[in-house]
Amino acid sequence: MTIPQPAVTWHLRLRLPPRCDEAIVLVAQDGGSTIELVPSAAGPRLRCRIALEPPRNVIARRRADGRPVMAAMETGVMTLEAPLVAARGTVDVLVRMRPEVIALHCDGALMDEEWPFTDRRGIGEPRIVRSDLVERLTVADDVAAPSVSVADTARWLPDQRPMGPFWRPPGENASAGDTMLCANGDELHLFWLADRRWHGSKWGVGAHQFDHAVTTDLLTWRRLPCAASIEEPWMTVGTGSCVHDGKRFHLFWHNHGERFGAREGVFVSTSSDGERFGIEPGWNRQDVVQPGVWREDGRWRLLSGMRLYESGDLRDWRLADERFIDATDGISEECPCAFGDGYRDGSRQWLLTGRTGFWTWARGERPQQRHHDAPYDGLMVPMVAAWRGRLILAGWLHDDAATIGLPQVWGGTLMFRELMPRADGGFTMRWVPELVPDGAPWVEALATVTIAEGAHADVDLPDGPVHLRLRVQTTADLSLVLGGGADAIGGSEIRIEASRRRLLAARATNGVFSGQAAQPAFVGRDFALEGIDGLDQVRTIDVIVWPDRGGVVIDTQLDIGRTIACRHLGPWTGGARVAVRGGSARIAAEVRVLTR
Known part of the structure; x- marks a missing residue:
């Protein structure tokens, strides 16, 4: 009954x-x-x-x-x-x-x-x-x-912590998913899909909501009420875009009703104060999915798949280009994020499409493919916003299914990057300086040593979150394996291959130089970034090791303007090992324990 x-x-x-x-x-x-x-x-x-x-x-x-x-x-x-x-x-x-x-x-x-x-x-x-x-x-x-x-909150939810670096929602089955960023004056608003059961809620349909926080300095964040919550049984909120038109915030989100026979298409939630959002009644587009919305040369634009729409009021959209981008095989066209408005003179735009695609264009041009320059470095569905003359990126790193105890997972840990455009339309990438975790004073972990081909040096790492810094002098290929214990087997390898212009993050199945790139970057493990110039000029390697409920995060920054992030797979047995191939290297290391 x-x-x-x-x-x-x-x-x-x-x-x-x-x-x-x-x-x-x-x-x-x-x-x-x-x-x-x-x-x-x-x-x-x-x-x-x-x-x-x-x-x-x-x-x-x-x-x-x-x-x-x-x-x-x-x-x-x-x-x-x-x-x-x-x-x-x-x-x-x-x-x-x-x-x-x-x-x-x-x-x-x-x-x-x-x-x-x-x-x-x-x-x-x-x-x-x-x-x-x-x-x-x-x-x-x-x-x-x-x-x-x-x-009582601290007692029942000991993993609850203020929004900041390597953040995730508290609770044993909670994780974070796709993000959206929206700048309004000095404020940077961050929205993320709050998830439980790694996409297993609602009987596997997935039950997501857009949670919300805001900052004016990237150091302190204020948590705000959920911006797009599940208010009716037919709802399961999916990725979209948030923009501000000078008066109100407009948060466009896709409802995945196709998964369970419910209402489909794109809806919009609005807010005048940036804190309390409400669904706008009567507005729904069935012909649009996971929209990317941005302002360009005084027009509002919306990208859905490869189709471009334009509007003067963010509600009445007309099809402007049936094939604005050409997403060839293997290139994603979901969850687009266009950015550039509000950055410098706004004359150049960039476009990320969820997992693999990247385009750029100057005023008056059509989008030009630049997939080889895409700022995908292990994070899933990165989104970017221009804020106070800077380009801030947010994304998430997949949890380790073995640590969670599930065959596969969706969701993980939120992470941030800063992009610095190059003259050729590409980017260099770095950690956001304000979001590098604080820590204890630096201590020497390895006195300067010369490592010959076939040799290695070991570095002890304290337990818990740590920041490891390597000073290197070499033009040879370098392998750094973390968490693999005495033999480095099963650790996480960060390999700098100057000889192949390649940066790799993979499981070291047999110690140094054993990781294999078998996945795309958005998976966050066993992948390589190709075509990277300047790897023979790397002199400082910064690595943050950050254990959390989803496994251990390995986040690496090179001083040539590259970053790469991966999730350690399986048990963490500590330590780090450094080896070189194709020459020798002089290496020193220091380490500091980080505070959460």
């Missing part, structure tokens, strides 16, 4: 048992919804299983198309979980259920969320099954999100 969908909240006071060796049902409701304690290696976990109507039309369509169907979709169950390692004997548990979202709170802290698109099942109110563990259970209409103290 399908019940109406009023918002409802279950509130229980849980007393933890001395042991939890098997699943214990605490609360149950007719129809199949339960709240349970389940054992795990790290201690008991709270599991909420909410019974919903299976989306039979979606299941049938997926089977007809030969696509996999999640078992949870077939049974109509959505599961929310929370580790209870922070519990202190008793826990106030709140399960807030609305038609579009289910939220699980422990002592006020938001621990997990899910986003249904079918009705709940069940008859009657939930009942206590274990009165010795549940002190009380109340059922109420929808209640506001509970307040939570700073202390």
Whole structure:
């Protein structure tokens, strides 16, 4: 039986048992919804299983198309979980259920969320099954999100930290995805897709929302309310663009309704104050996907795939060019980002297309392919904005599936770059100076040593996040393997190959000079950047090693204006090893421990 969908909240006071060796049902409701304690290696976990109507039309369509169907979709169950390692004997548990979202709170802290698109099942109110563990259970209409103290937040979400370098949302199943940047005067607004379950929420459909922060100096960021949240069951917010027309922000986003038979196309959310956004009723374009929107020579432009539209008011769009860009095989045409307006005299534009494509043009020209100069260095779907005379890039680095414990993942850690245009239309790239993490004083890690061909030098690295700096004098190829332990096998290799004009980031399967480039750069592992001049002139190599919930980030900057980032795969066993090929090298190293 399908019940109406009023918002409802279950509130229980849980007393933890001395042991939890098997699943214990605490609360149950007719129809199949339960709240349970389940054992795990790290201690008991709270599991909420909410019974919903299976989306039979979606299941049938997926089977007809030969696509996999999640078992949870077939049974109509959505599961929310929370580790209870922070519990202190008793826990106030709140399960807030609305038609579009289910939220699980422990002592006020938001621990997990899910986003249904079918009705709940069940008859009657939930009942206590274990009165010795549940002190009380109340059922109420929808209640506001509970307040939570700073202390309780730190206890339940120890990975919560201010927005900054190598940032990701707090919570064991939370990650960050595609970004958008929008400058307005001195303000730089950052939007990112907040994700849970690495694209596994909403029964694998993916349930994304655009979270929001703003800065005026890149040092301090102010978190703002979600700019495009899931307000209705049909919503799952996808990548787009945000622009400011002098009066309002216009955030264009794509709804991935095609994944579950819901509303499709592009919608727009607007804000006058840059803090509170709302969906503009009645505006929807079905012929546009994942739009890139920008201003050029007094006109608003929108790119969808290879088609260019133009507008004077950001609402009435006319097709201006059926094939504005030519995305050949292997070149992405999704998630475009055009930038240049507001940078210097605005006479040159650049265009990134999600994963692989890059174009540039001067005023009056058509886009010219410059894929070999693209600022893809391991980050996924990078976006750029001109801000205070600078070009700031934001993107994200894929988590390691083995660390997460899933066959594949979507989502990861937010990272930043600064682009410096060259006269030929390309770029040099560097870390954003304001976003380099602070740390302890530098200490010598390796006194100056000459490494001959076939030899190597080892560098001890402290545990935790560190910044390693190598001073090198060589024109030979250099291999730096991090996290591979005593034999460097299984570490992450950063290889500077001056002989091949190539910069590589890959898993060192057999020690130094063993990594193989088998993936495109946006995967963030096992890839190479080709056609790089000046690698024989590198004299300083900066590497940040940053462990987080998605694995270990390896972020490298060369003093010739190149960066490369990768995710370490598998266990981190520490240390660094340096070797050369095709000559010798003089090398010294220093290191400092970073603060989070």
